[in-house]
Amino acid sequence: MGFVAIGQGLGVLRGAWPVDGDAGRRRALVVLGLLLALVAVVEVLAAQPISGGWSVSVPASPMEHSAGGPVPYGGLPEGGPMPYGGRVHLLVLPLLALATTLPLPLLAGQPMIAAAVGGAAAVLSVGAFHTLTVAGAAAQVIALYRAGRHGRPGPALALAAPFPLLALLPALPVGELVLPLACLAPAAALGGVARTARAAAGAHTAARRQAAGDLLEHTARGERARIARELHDVVAHHISLVAVQAETARLAVPGMPQAGAERLLAIGDTARQALTEMRRLLGVLREDDATEASWRPQPGLRLHELNELLDGSREASGAATRLILRGTPVELDPGVELAAYRIVQEALTNARRHAPGAAVDVELHYTGAGLELSIRDNGPGPLDGQGGHGLAGMRERAAAVGGELVTGPAPGGGFLVRAVLPGRESAA
Secondary structure (H helix, E strand, O other), rough: OHHHHHHHHHHHHHHHHHHHHHHHHHHHHHHHHHHHHHHHHHHHHHOOOOOOOOOEOOOHHHHHHHHHOOOOOHHHOOOOOOHHHHHHHHHHHHHHHHHOOHHHHHHOOOHHHHHHHHHHHHHHHHHHHHHOOOOHHHHHHHHHHHHHOOOOHHHHHHHHHHHHHHHHHOOOOOOOOOOOOOOOHHHHHHHHHHHHHHHHHHHHHHHHHHHHHHHHHOOOOOHHHHHHHHHHHHHHHHHHHHHHHHHHHHHHHOOOOOHHHHHHHHHHHHHHHHHHHHHHHHHHHHHOOOOOOOOOOOOOOOOHHHHEEEEEEEEOOOOOOOEEEEOOOOOOOOHHHHHHHHHHHHHHHHOOOOOOOOEEEEEEEEOOOOOEEEEOOOOOOOOOOOOOHHHHHOOOOOOOOOOOEEEEEEEOOEEEEEEEEHHHHHOO
16 A cells, blocks of 8 residues: 555656756655655554454564464554553554654755654664554655765765664564665665765766866967967068058159059058958957067067077076077078077077076078078086977977977087078978
């Protein structure tokens, strides 16, 4: 009867109350707990004496062995008037049935307390009166699962421990529900703990994936900003020169035919329009750049720019820094000049960091086919394990323009950075 009523109650709850969300689940739990309490009371009353007899008996007890026969529910003899102890049972057993089930709905927000109160009532019912209702056993399983799901693992498992102990006591007669409950109670608590651990692991995995996605997005934004700067430095400056030269040619050539002047004017307008579109596009790429730089070409290998770079290094380190030029300087591709300038800048920074106070020689050798660039210091040389992102960045810059770069100990001591960069024909 108890199992049928509980199953029907669960079906009613599933159809009448949606359990989406915490509020819906708690409402369903309250109604289920009240239903279990009602079923528990009905089970107890159905087992009480009818017409002077008893309808339900429990398994073997010490009285059974001494009397030589089965002992009725509550340990009272069959037939005859109900003694005073039987009337006490009529009051106590329904109260215990309610105590094993009502904590589930009344303490829905306190799962550990509900499991403790209901479990204590169930242990008392089994230990003192050798009985337990089906609804009470079901309530204990649900309460222990919720204790493991929402509480700490240790206390939840401790609340489930009395039921296996009751089943193992040899001198205590137990009913048919105690043995299944002894198996289901720890399993329910462990199930709640396992689900909590699984949910925590899922949340941790989701957080790690989110962090990895954020890092990837941040890296992509930085790369877009870098591409924007490089595009403007190398391309936008020359587009501006095209517009200026077209306008200058139109105004500087006397007697130019009207058609020619219009063509030059159209060239200038087209160049300015292309420059505007490029700056608009680069503005989109640079939208995540934290530092707003002015729209101007990046430095190259002009003498005043190199002197300014070396002067800054001397002021920062207080060490001697020389610029050595060999060969006939020629104008290189803007990308090559920019790469050479950045290599010199990074090499000077590394010298200040890893060889403070060491003198540095910066040599530019124009070979006609390209540029040989070397930066050497007279410091202690490379340390074991030295080689960070700066050296890798210099190699990438050299490779990006078709050159190559090597680093290592310099002959006679110190550290050497040597790059071979192509000229205009090779870069093209």
